[in-house]
Amino acid sequence: MSRKIAVIGYGVVGSGTVELFEMNREKIEKRVGSPIELGYILDLKDFPDSPYADKLVKDFNILLHDPEVEVVVESAGGATFAYSYTRALLEAGKSVVTSNKELVAKKGAELLAIAKEHNCNYLFEASVGGGIPIIGPIYRCLSGNTIQEITGILNGTTNFILTKMIKEQLSFEEALKQAQANGYAEADPTADVEGHDACRKICILGSLAYGKQIDPEKIHCSGISKITMADVDYADVAGYVIKLIGSVKQTNDGRIAAKVCPRLVPKKHMLAHVDDVYNAICVKGDGIGDAVFYGRGAGKLPTASAVVGDVIDALRHKGTNIGVYWQQAEDDMLLPYKDDEAAMYVRVKGEDAQKKCKELSEMFGGLIFLDRRMSKSIEEAAFITPFMKEADIDKSLAILSHSLSIESKIRLL
Amino acid sequence: MSRKIAVIGYGVVGSGTVELFEMNREKIEKRVGSPIELGYILDLKDFPDSPYADKLVKDFNILLHDPEVEVVVESAGGATFAYSYTRALLEAGKSVVTSNKELVAKKGAELLAIAKEHNCNYLFEASVGGGIPIIGPIYRCLSGNTIQEITGILNGTTNFILTKMIKEQLSFEEALKQAQANGYAEADPTADVEGHDACRKICILGSLAYGKQIDPEKIHCSGISKITMADVDYADVAGYVIKLIGSVKQTNDGRIAAKVCPRLVPKKHMLAHVDDVYNAICVKGDGIGDAVFYGRGAGKLPTASAVVGDVIDALRHKGTNIGVYWQQAEDDMLLPYKDDEAAMYVRVKGEDAQKKCKELSEMFGGLIFLDRRMSKSIEEAAFITPFMKEADIDKSLAILSHSLSIESKIRLL
Numbered sequence: 001m002s003r004k005i006a007v008i009g010y011g012v013v014g015s016g017t018v019e020l021f022e023m024n025r026e027k028i029e030k031r032v033g034s035p036i037e038l039g040y041i042l043d044l045k046d047f048p049d050s051p052y053a054d055k056l057v058k059d060f061n062i063l064l065h066d067p068e069v070e071v072v073v074e075s076a077g078g079a080t081f082a083y084s085y086t087r088a089l090l091e092a093g094k095s096v097v098t099s100n101k102e103l104v105a106k107k108g109a110e111l112l113a114i115a116k117e118h119n120c121n122y123l124f125e126a127s128v129g130g131g132i133p134i135i136g137p138i139y140r141c142l143s144g145n146t147i148q149e150i151t152g153i154l155n156g157t158t159n160f161i162l163t164k165m166i167k168e169q170l171s172f173e174e175a176l177k178q179a180q181a182n183g184y185a186e187a188d189p190t191a192d193v194e195g196h197d198a199c200r201k202i203c204i205l206g207s208l209a210y211g212k213q214i215d216p217e218k219i220h221c222s223g224i225s226k227i228t229m230a231d232v233d234y235a236d237v238a239g240y241v242i243k244l245i246g247s248v249k250q251t252n253d254g255r256i257a258a259k260v261c262p263r264l265v266p267k268k269h270m271l272a273h274v275d276d277v278y279n280a281i282c283v284k285g286d287g288i289g290d291a292v293f294y295g296r297g298a299g300k301l302p303t304a305s306a307v308v309g310d311v312i313d314a315l316r317h318k319g320t321n322i323g324v325y326w327q328q329a330e331d332d333m334l335l336p337y338k339d340d341e342a343a344m345y346v347r348v349k350g351e352d353a354q355k356k357c358k359e360l361s362e363m364f365g366g367l368i369f370l371d372r373r374m375s376k377s378i379e380e381a382a383f384i385t386p387f388m389k390e391a392d393i394d395k396s397l398a399i400l401s402h403s404l405s406i407e408s409k410i411r412l413l
Numbered sequence: 414m415s416r417k418i419a420v421i422g423y424g425v426v427g428s429g430t431v432e433l434f435e436m437n438r439e440k441i442e443k444r445v446g447s448p449i450e451l452g453y454i455l456d457l458k459d460f461p462d463s464p465y466a467d468k469l470v471k472d473f474n475i476l477l478h479d480p481e482v483e484v485v486v487e488s489a490g491g492a493t494f495a496y497s498y499t500r501a502l503l504e505a506g507k508s509v510v511t512s513n514k515e516l517v518a519k520k521g522a523e524l525l526a527i528a529k530e531h532n533c534n535y536l537f538e539a540s541v542g543g544g545i546p547i548i549g550p551i552y553r554c555l556s557g558n559t560i561q562e563i564t565g566i567l568n569g570t571t572n573f574i575l576t577k578m579i580k581e582q583l584s585f586e587e588a589l590k591q592a593q594a595n596g597y598a599e600a601d602p603t604a605d606v607e608g609h610d611a612c613r614k615i616c617i618l619g620s621l622a623y624g625k626q627i628d629p630e631k632i633h634c635s636g637i638s639k640i641t642m643a644d645v646d647y648a649d650v651a652g653y654v655i656k657l658i659g660s661v662k663q664t665n666d667g668r669i670a671a672k673v674c675p676r677l678v679p680k681k682h683m684l685a686h687v688d689d690v691y692n693a694i695c696v697k698g699d700g701i702g703d704a705v706f707y708g709r710g711a712g713k714l715p716t717a718s719a720v721v722g723d724v725i726d727a728l729r730h731k732g733t734n735i736g737v738y739w740q741q742a743e744d745d746m747l748l749p750y751k752d753d754e755a756a757m758y759v760r761v762k763g764e765d766a767q768k769k770c771k772e773l774s775e776m777f778g779g780l781i782f783l784d785r786r787m788s789k790s791i792e793e794a795a796f797i798t799p800f801m802k803e804a805d806i807d808k809s810l811a812i813l814s815h816s817l818s819i820e821s822k823i824r825l826l
Contacts, residue, residue, distance in 0.1 A: 020557055021557070023700075024700075027556075033736075131700060131701035132704055133550035136550065136553055137550055140553075141538060141718075143440075144433055144717070144722050145721075270707060285718060287436075287544060287715065287717055287718030288719075289544070289715055292706075292708065294705035294706075294707065295704035296702045301699070301700045301701070301702070302702055305700030306554065307557075312556045313556075316736065323446075323729065
């Protein structure tokens, strides 16, 4: 007897899923143990020339009320229709597989609880890191660990831009134009360059690792649009590259510290070698130590790879909830980022900048001054603070800012 | 009601498993959904001072005939007792979790079939890459892909030695001594340095990816004991590092090409940045493209991390075979390595070596000659052949060997 699946949204992810599924149909059916039928593709657009034109439907109720449909791929995106569709499907006991990071980050706890209650599954490997296996490994292979920290390069667009800035000395604006010309960045690149996309992803990873929903709107998020060639140059001479990093960890008092921001990454760290549109996620656990997962963080077939893997898993676990689960957030669960500690790279400008910074070095408990190759000036200084509470760094910098302009502040990894 | 597990072999892996399990007992029991009882530890030695002295037993039949024992960790090693114990346990419907690469590489097909028949599981995440999640990701997350190739740094000891040779210009012998002093290499380092350990691991990965048992004794395996500083130096100047690489791929005619040997890895390849005792595995699939999995490939707690993850998975799937499976090998399934293609780095010595090699360049279809920093001599030459059938490379080298001594032959990655 064949098993029936359906796809919502025939865009990049939806069509990639169908394509990869047909490429490897024989292997996939062998893995599942029975033939698989693609029952429906739900999309409001028409695709008269598609080989799947006969599968296209416009009415969600057709999927919902077909008792043979076991698993639905939600690749519609957004958190409106996708949310109500996903709820309805899970309540009907149908598993939902998604790449929709917005919905998982916003409504994961609720949807996972519905899946659990109805003995089906809500799976979202494709929502973080494209095709890179990361949700499954954290949930399954590393389930004997206490996860101490997750740090990752989670957005390919910004990593492409930063790679161009570092390796080809392009300005942010020039690098962004190249990313747009290559189709890696959208016409409005805000969601990528300001870190919002990475923010949703680190919240999903943190929710999974710590069992509590982390709201992307409640964590510190800053992007890369203010990174200059001066920062890239100072970092390079000091042995660092600048990367946009999402991070989440649990503090000793059980609170969760999560943020997205550019970081100075030491060149010998594995994440420093992750270039172009690639993503990588470093997971630190009390058993495994550091493990890194690397690959293409986006794209049609890589994302489809994660979706199809989840579809197979959902089919193999019919009637059984796999147990991926996190709870609603608690009040005061998040550590305010100013209470977290960091070492900070700071670049300042103004008259006698070097001299003034050196005079204030002791107040910080000792600063490490950096040098650069290009455009040296006594009216510019850059230094790294000791590892200390961010609020305390800001207090000291406030004094500097009376007479100097603080151009850049970038945390070290 | 509590669930009962047992451990066979209270050495590094067995004791690490118990240690990590106790460290994270609360989380693990939450994940499994019930309390877990460590029922027995089977070991022929006495451990009177162990906090688990009351769990220690010497008679295998106690575990086998306790109907409450659901999952057994086999960390005895070897393929004699471990084999008969594992068979008996699986036939009794108890799942077995192991780090025993020798047994999985030798008897995987048979044991996986027994597990399938008896609705239990034989799981072996810890057998490859220590704690690095790789078996689960290949089997589950990448199950929608056709795996095109797997290449990996699978042995920490040899990677430590090569790192010392590359970064500190130590000779092989000096680096081996350091590895022994650090406890990374055994008094008899043969299994590591001659590639046998890596060979078992790539055979396990290949068996999993292609569904057919690959016998470690039937594939080409060469180690690193003949790598010299001259080779390291030539490689460095040409933009490569030397790494011991296990690789497996499926050829167009459906045969499997697997081997373990040192390779010249381009410095911009992710595997070139994997240093010291770390391991990394690169999986290329038709959906995902390249994905890399990196971490500590050995050690007590990293290996325990993989074991405990599998124990949780086995407990959660009681009475259901997860479906990890491969068949017995077929005749003629393996491509003889001389029929495979490679570009080869070659170093020769003898009178007028440079001149003689240049005269023969055309016979190869053009050679790339390499330069080095140290001890330049006209009596030594090094070159890279075109990408061609290995048998053809050997034919041409045979002519060179009439008048020159062929000191090194290392394939490029």
